[in-house]
Amino acid sequence: MSRTSTLLLSFGISQFGDFVYLVTINVYLYQLTGSAAAVAGLWIIGPLASLFMKFWAGSVIDRVDVRRWLIGTDAIRALLVALIPLISTLPLIYLTLFGLALVKAFFESAAISYLTQIVPENSRKSFNAYRSLITSSAFLIGPALAGLLLLVATPGVAIWINAVSFLVSGLLLLTLPSVPRAASTPKLQVGDLATDWRTVSRFSRTNRFVCLIYILGILSMSLALAMDAQEVVFLQTVVGLTTTDYGLLISITGIGSVLGGLTVARFANRLSLKALLVSGYLFVALGYLLYATADSFLMVTVGFLLLGFFNTFSGTGFLTFYQNNVPHDLIGRFTSLYGLGQSLVQILFILVIGFTGDVLPLRFSIIVAAVLLAGLSVVLIVSVLRSNKEAFFREDQTTKQIS
Template sequence: MLGRDFSRLWSAAAVSSVGDGVTIAAAPLLAAQLTDDPRLIGGVSVAFTAPFVLFGIPAGLLVDRVDIRRAMVRVDVARAVLLAVLTLGILGGWGGLPLLYVCMFLLGLGEVFARNAAQVLVPFITPEAGLATANARVMAAQEAGSGFLGPLVGALLFSVAVALPFGVDAATFLCSALLVSRIRRSRPVTPRPDTGGVLPEMLAGARWLWRHHLLRSLALLSCVINIAGSAMLAVLVVHSERVLHLSAFGYGVMLSCQAVGAVLASRIAPALTARLGREGALVATATLIGTSEAVLALVPSAYAAGSALAIFACGTVTWNVVVVVLRQTLVPRHLLGRANSVYRLIAWGGLPVGAAAGGIVAAEAGTPTVFGVGAAVMAVMAVGLLYGARRQWITRAAHPDHDVHGPGGAPQQRDAEEHRDAEEIR
């Protein structure tokens, strides 16, 4: 139903996500082998997520200007080369924390572009009626690879040889590049009008997104979720060693439990959204994420931690399915890359903040405190979303003909102004 081009994109996402999972498991283990300071171990997550803040908007402009398919191939090849260098550094004895931080930073930079480009490409190779299903399948493949198979393989390979996981990840990026190169359709590359330079082009996407009340609000909420989630994941390896007393392979098994929730979400997210509405689905996801953090904080059991990670992944994937489809359908096609990049700048900006905060709090008060704070934050968010759901804030913003008020009490007139602004930017 979704076509061969989507199948190739899905396969590329699945293969590279397995490699991502391998590195996600191996990089903290390598850092923990080099230091026992939670702040330095959390620095691995900070290094990987910092490019989301620093280069989000330029990456979006680049996505709007280039042939997406060719650019994705080049980025995958570059990441393969980078991981090969890290592998050689570990084998040669010069692969310490500085090299690991640099490599994770550059891998994060590639991820900023690749994720944005893939989301922009999906509407051009998939029928609009299949967008929810297509996005759910891509996210499930990414979570199953990075959250299940990858961590298991990564932890196992790390126990065999420290450098091996990073070499395997390099190979997965080469496979992904080959699959993407076989996609036949892509977004047409059209000449850009003279807008006065790069800065006005970047600001066009930022201005459009910021004037759209719904997407602006969702970006800010996503930022809060990412702060809580990133803090949790950044100190999880410390929690597994000091509280749960797991081995490196046990840590990988625990991480892999996320895939159970991700696969479940890929199956139920479209139906859940249809049943509860988009507002109700987001309330449910915030509740699931908060529950997962509470379980980690209160129950010092590996089985409970695995279940919590499954719940966490189910919530995050469902949230992403809802908000990604909204962006793909509401943002003008020619601004999609830039608007996506601004959204990611706001949403993913919480990742390095959360990772750094998680490491600091864990060092001072222990890992359960990190999870407890995250649970409290998500509980407050769930209450706020429930209030917004009763006022149909997403339906009102997505369909301005509805004469209802949003959670901020702004009238229908504001939505009409937003749509006029969008037309002006076009």
């Protein structure tokens, strides 16, 4: 099996486990507490954990053998997930879930660093496209698999199966090569954190276009997540859809995501980064506008199909763009420190949309969020299409290393 195939299989198994876990932990927590508020708290745990983790995680990632740390985080995630069904009190469950979110936040930044280093630059777009395809497939199949497991077993058994998926993912990573740091790389000291912040700040000032595209991308993702947090309430109480309709819409979105992933993977070498970014952000924005103004099942379906299909375009283009333009030895710190800001924005957007949805019509809040997302997308598209920025989209460019 090739190196890239092993990577895809490892992260794919982890992705499928994540989607099984996403469904089963909600069911398990609701069965345990009977509280919708307790389940809703899951939306905040991830961003909060990122606040504690990402301001220093990148400094570690850029100084260590990342593969070993990825394997370690897989093992820790497996242990923490396996403990959940054995805990019966809500505070301990939340503490375990918070610990799990901390490790996941580290894993996400470390994975980007490892993938950037081990996948050749001329293969990144294709690799990211196949990874998006796997994520889309997991989005479609994972919840269905979780539903099947919940029919034949308890939520605890489904959660333990998820723990096994992390172990398998870690074992596959054992077969891949390390990308060790130079022997002269000093160990992390407390004072290095401030130095790393200044290094990222210096890179940001001298590479403003790269940072502009990155910031626009993470702001768009944060707005989308905030709207998704209100999705069930909006569709059932405002649009008037049933639970069955919602389940069907999720399946349709999953099918759209798989088709989008197949399209990008099949034509990755023919689709330029500009084409991926422009088409992806344009049609994702259109999808959210249709969703926000929808008054029928058909209109929501069209919006969700656009979201499912073109999210793969925007995601692949966004990830490949910044992998190509941020130096390998800085990407851990860059991803983590900007991720810290992203987590703050996510929490703010989720709370604002949730709060305004209680004091103002929810339709108004969702439309405002969709219009803001569309505005960000327009700025990003215009920026990408500027003729004097061609150098940032050369597929064969070599980035300079910054320590």
